Amino acid sequence: MLWLFIFILAISLYDLRTRRIPNWYSLPLLIAGLIAHFPGTPDLWFASLFLFFAWAKGGMGAGDVKLWIALLWALPPEYSLQAFPLIFLTFLFTGLGQILWRAIRKQSLTQSLTSGAWRTIPFLLMCWYVH
Numbered sequence: 245m246l247w248l249f250i251f252i253l254a255i256s257l258y259d260l261r262t263r264r265i266p267n268w269y270s271l272p273l274l275i276a277g278l279i280a281h282f283p284g285t286p287d288l289w290f291a292s293l294f295l296f297f298a299w300a301k302g303g304m305g306a307g308d309v310k311l312w313i314a315l316l317w318a319l320p321p322e323y324s325l326q327a328f329p330l331i332f333l334t335f336l337f338t339g340l341g342q343i344l345w346r347a348i349r350k351q352s353l354t355q356s357l358t359s360g361a362w363r364t365i366p367f368l369l370m371c372w373y374v375h
Contacts, residue, residue, distance in 0.1 A: 248318060252315065311361055
């Protein structure tokens with residue numbers, strides 16, 4: 245699992261610098277996860293649909309959603325039971341942290357797109373802590 249953390253860290257740093265996540269980063273991870281864990285669990289499908297609808301409603305960028313779904317499928321199946329609650333907690337705490345950071349720096353709290361791949365790092369750490 246260390247390789248997954250290093251991979252996600254590299255993607256996050258790239259996203260922070262360029263504000264984009266190329267398909268050649270996330271799609272191989274998604275394909276490998278689908279091959280390894282298909283058909284998945286209902287919880288995994290539910291979390292994937294939640295992320296897809298977050299993108300459809302404009303709450304996330306397409307690259308971030310592809311990365312999150314690829315990460316969910318790449319994790320071992322026993323992690324999928326806690327996937328949705330951990331995604332919720334990750335978005336809650338990182339969102340609050342981002343609001344606080346913007347308030348401290350006196351930046352606009354809305355209408356500002358930011359890189360989001362870094363949010364996968366606390367998610368992975370919570371997954372490992374739970375298991």
